Amino acid sequence: MAVFQRFQRLQTLHVAPRRLKPQTCNVTVHRTVTERIQQRHAHDVVPTRRPFSRVTSDDLSFFNDLLPGRTITDPDMLESCNVDWLKTVKGSSEVLLRPKTTEEVSQILRYCNKRNLAVSPQGGNTGLVGGSVPVFDEIILSTALMNRVLTFDSILVIFTGILTCQAGCVLESLSQYVEERDFIMPLDLGAKGSCHIGGNVSTNAGGLRLLRYGSLRGTVLGLEVVLADGRVLDCLAKLRKDNTGYDMKQLFIGSEGTLGVVTAVSILCPRKPKSVNVAFLGCSSFQNLLETFQICRGMLGEILSAFEFLDASCMSLVEKHLKLTNPIAESPYYIVIETAGSNAAHDEEKLHDFLEKVTASSLVADGTVATEEAKIKALWSIRERITEALRHDGYTYKYDVSLPLEKIYDLVTDMREHLGNQAKNVVGYGHVGDGNLHLNVTSPSKDEALLAAIEPYVYEWTWKWRGSISAEHGLGLKKRNYIYYSKSQEAVRLMRDFKAMLDPKGILNPYKTLPDDVR
């Protein structure tokens, strides 16, 4: 493998890409969507507080009796729970509840529903769309103390890999727990040190391993959910297959705490791979990067576990703000490829052949490969810590879109041109393997004119190419009024009906996910 620690440019391979047609512009439909959004000036809409009750001293007595020492009203302690990680959405809740059991969550919600008190469920508060913090004075219901592993299944002495745990377990702790037993979590994200598994499920978090292990819609086997009126829905099955009627858990995966509070999760963990390699490569064009991906899928096949990218602007930001070092020669685009398999010699041979092919054809200009854990971590941190670097760069406008692969970077290029010098930085990175681009725009401070130049332009663009305006972060508070760019009116109406059925008073995570005016 030493020969691939660094490799050189050879010649360029030209493969004509298959062009994709934009959405046949049904002008009427398009205009309807656009007008609906523009009329509302969606990015400016600050919701009006709905007529929920205000917390009284009687309510506090009830909560104190139920959760002695875990009913928090100290403003200093409430401060960090009222504001999101990006520090762009700030609520003014005066009560933080920290239950330890499902029964306590059930009693809290039964009481809040009766009293018409709004509730903002909160996990690790790492969300990026303002979905995990109160907007007004909603009671914060934190899962932080619901952090017990319940079971890790085994048949005699052999583990099956089915983990059942409470919703407040931190993803990284779960990873450690299952790794000690020779398994891994099927998902991995930059926020793993703080995010909770319940929050991951509620937002249907994607992350860096989705390419290999699929989404939580497949790996979550069962859920326990407390409904708005306090009923406990036990769908905590541990079965690989179960076709008995509607798959209820799917309703709660990705519904951002608006339909129920996830209190426990059963999840299928893959075996820990015996051999892991990470290659960090540089490409001179995005077209070369896409061709590298095509070849990679073909040649690495079943051992490919991640294919991520970042552009040169991301690299500059992690160098500048986090003092990370670029391990290879400067390039316009960088790729992080991970392989995970069961036979080191076999995996290395495959990787070797692949790298030889892409360097010989000059698709890849430079690169480095890591097999030891510390170096693997260092390479991954360049990709994983971009979000953190962007936060240092200024106020960040974040877009998380699914697009046809061949259009994925054109949005960044167009946006740069469209914004000119209005923006400080316009960067692109993300999950090439999943067709998911993270477009981020920074400015020295919050800038309404800049926001108006980005939105709805970015959503129009995504709609035109039949993309999704939220590939993995959800709609939360910030994007809910743009839902029509990705969902039909009928679909949104049905969502409203589900919400009305499960939470008739609308106490669960109000002002999130669904638009203000469902027509």
Ligand SMILES: O=C(O)CC[C@@H](O)C(=O)O
């Ligand atoms: O900060 C972002 O926009 C993306 C965060 C996360 O989804 C990632 O893939 O790193």
Ligand SMILES: [Zn+2]
């Ligand atoms: Zn992502």
